[in-house]
Amino acid sequence: MASSRTHAAAEEGRGPGRGRKPQAGEAVLDRGFRLLHSFDPDHRVQSLSSLTRRTGMPRSSVLRLARKLVEIGALERLDDGNYVIGLRLLELASLAPRGHGLRAEAMPYMEDLFYVTRQHVLLAVRDGDEAMLVERLSAHAATPVRFRVGGRMPLVATGVGLVLLAHAPVDVQEQMLRDFTPREDEALVQLDSTAELRRALAEVRRGGYAVAQRTGPGGLSTVAAPVFDEGGVVAALSIVVPSTEFTPGAYVTAVRTGARAISRQLGSNG
Incomplete structure (x- = not known):
């Protein structure tokens, strides 16, 4: 005390x-x-x-x-x-617009996504060359993960990070491409080369979402989509599920629907 x-x-x-x-x-x-x-x-x-x-x-x-x-x-x-x-x-x-302010606008839609999936639902923003988690909802039975609210993640390590990097300024992307080295840890996104990272970013921009899977014991999969306001991408929304339960089509639809709903709440016309 x-x-x-x-x-x-x-x-x-x-x-x-x-x-x-x-x-x-x-x-x-x-x-x-x-x-x-x-x-x-x-x-x-x-x-x-x-x-x-x-x-x-x-x-x-x-x-x-x-x-x-x-x-x-x-x-x-x-x-x-x-x-x-x-x-x-x-x-x-609590006064930070990209923290609790964003969280307050997104929470109702994150809760909808949580009730539908009963998995981990994440909301993150870019802070420099890292992604920062501003909210997380997790079911009691969901696979344990290390993500925590306020925690930071490399942009190339998770679905939300990949989405945020894909929509970051060009100079940020080019710096990350120059500095890229393959990760050998348990990151959700496993990329082996700069060329592979460049292709992944292009696919995110073209398709409007990121999908990543880590197989093997305890493997996890993620789907992430961008959240817009009137000025552009301000955050990324994702779910994280066990790879054994992953059905890409259904989860992609759910996450993109949630991201669009938050975007409309934030004033985006896209």
Whole structure:
């Protein structure tokens, strides 16, 4: 339980990070975000020592930043002295039009798709050279997946990523093509060459959706389609199902119908 601010002043600014200096020219705001970015699904609760180690900043600097972040609500300090992300960040994130704003418009149609398929339904946006998941609905009996709301995925690793990349600016596509290397992990999209990626992007633009399958034990398949507003593609909608239950025709129709409905809600005339 968070007692927040009363304990922070008592913490000593000494430890393994003592003597190290912040990177030359690094602004306070940059260091604050570096501290916040040290939290992830495997580090949801951190001690001062953990923050110091993961940020690489001096312990005294981390302590000062942590105190200030607690003061403004970006962090909370627990009774045991550890830190967690504060609710103020959730409050601000709810104002992001490409996050919770988009989610609010899309949710009724995602729920329809969920009730029809009883699988994983994902909504993602492009953020630079990655896809960020802004919403996920999952049935209790659906095959476990690692996708999480707020999580990031390489654009070439999933159906939603492939759709977002296919509609990204040309310079983004060309950079991804230059940097492409085949993935050997359990990504849903398995591509072996730059030429194969280029063909896949062209097929997404031509057909209006992406289909990818990973066979073998625990294999998963996905169908994804673009979501438009009046300015172009703003998101991608997809379902993820076990490959043993995958029937492309029915799922393609369901996902494209859902994506079109969300697009109309967002003001697209397409």
